[in-house]
Amino acid sequence: MRLKSLEIRGFKSFANKTIIHFNEPMIGIVGPNGSGKSNIVDSIRWVLGEQKSKELRLESMGDVIFNGTKNRKKGGMAQVTLSFENTRNILPTEYQEVAISRILYRSGESEYRLNDVKCRLKDITNLFMDSGIGSNSYAIIELGMVDDILADKDNARRKMFEQAA
Amino acid sequence: MRLKSLEIRGFKSFANKTIIHFNEPMIGIVGPNGSGKSNIVDSIRWVLGEQKSKELRLESMGDVIFNGTKNRKKGGMAQVTLSFENTRNILPTEYQEVAISRILYRSGESEYRLNDVKCRLKDITNLFMDSGIGSNSYAIIELGMVDDILADKDNARRKMFEQAA
């Protein structure tokens, strides 16, 4: 299964619609401090169903919506869509391409979509059950995880082994 | 008061006698991972009287002595000497140059010296009382301290303010 693209709109500092295409094996993301690189990582965690606002560096889930600057007012919603090509039929579905979306409105209403059809988070997690992706799989490695492994904070090592096994 | 030189012998990975001279305002220390750069920082903390082995990344104080490799047997003692030029008479002493040494033998015996004369740690800490240096002053900043300030772990911020005030 390969990534195809990521579309971010209204999520954290990405007030405008932004699309990244993933056509290569090794993709580098660079830019100044505070420009939004880790926000891209957060958006992928979020669209895959992350429920813990702490994991997304937020005080509450509503903080994922672009909260405005002195020149631009705050956004009304956040939307992220991650598209995959279902190569090797790893995903148990008849589609060749799978797009999962998550939307949160400032009212608190939220929605998940699979190929543009409303669904529940459960439908998405079931879809990814065996493919090694989910908002808490080893697909994401940051320096914070390196520290947790070294300090073995709250039995981090055993928990990671359990999840992988 | 200016630094003049640091001499390290038998301390951690510095099995051989090593001398650094400090003649410039901004001195850079570079080298590969694991080459010994942070060990230099540890040696300065140690010679200034650091008592907590955890602050020096050790399980016990005896671990500061070079513990050998497959090609070289372990050392019998660790010695560090830090020399200052007493410019501006910041230090309340008649010497123009002050050299403080700390020695630890594998037997566990340890010694402090001021200009090569044996003394107690108390004599050294009294000497430095008002100059802003001591093994726990703000003379040393590492990424770990940055994390403690950000997380405010165990009231780190208040403790740092107390020490500075």
Next chain:
Amino acid sequence: ATDKYMEAFSLVKQNFQVTFRSLFTEDDDCDLILLDEENPLDSKIEIIAKPKGKRPKSLSQLSGGEKTLTATALLFSLYLLKPAPFCILDEVDAPLDDRNVAKFTNLIRTFSDNSQFIIITHNKATMKEVDVLYGVYMQEIGVSEMSAVDFRDKKDENIYEAIVN
């Protein structure tokens, strides 16, 4: 459940020994140990890492970069159990010297047949190794944007300046 866990544990241990040696050298040793073999599912896990003929008594004696490489080797070993279609690395290379950055990116290159790797970095050596660079920047204050950087025809200094200035 215990058998499944033990089987996974033993596979991760094997992966760890191979991965550790490609990040350090073929002569380096490492191990993973279940501290409580009677109760594997609740047992703490100990990491033994002995780079370059050194004899560190515990992980805490290793240098910053050596610890990062060791933890990264373990995280990759867990990943190898069930390779996720994509893997995101957020500034994991920050504590590494240039030679270790090269080992790190070479290792990722070998995994990239099976998974796509998204690598966030400030490190120029890493930037040279990836297949494409996306630059993230804020033209308007507080609003993130992205654009691909095709650097095959630019000099190294120009890539980064093109993005960050």
Next chain:
Amino acid sequence: ATDKYMEAFSLVKQNFQVTFRSLFTEDDDCDLILLDEENPLDSKIEIIAKPKGKRPKSLSQLSGGEKTLTATALLFSLYLLKPAPFCILDEVDAPLDDRNVAKFTNLIRTFSDNSQFIIITHNKATMKEVDVLYGVYMQEIGVSEMSAVDFRDKKDENIYEAIVN
């Protein structure tokens, strides 16, 4: 004791506002707040940092590099209260982009009239700013050695290779 602490607190706060602005920009805001003004000696201290017209709700919303710059500004503010004769910085620049590294080293340059700064780094931009470079390396396995690198007559790539290879 409370008066002494309050006086120090207010000086550190002033220093913080100046230092923060030299690491960010003149239009950026920051503050230090005693959460419990009735009991300053036991009170927690809150850090407010609002870089570049953004409106982060708390420190945790800032990026990795922005947090490091903020904490560094606070550590320098404490240092300025009673400047120690020397200050050691161990890889504090790791999370910073090139532009922020330049601000960081420029700030240190202004303090270096009063104190000597020993800066441990892997960052080439920092290496260019210091007055002298000492290289630490292990010729023999497990044994550290040092030598000064006079790089005024070498090309940049050669300094580092001269030390690390």
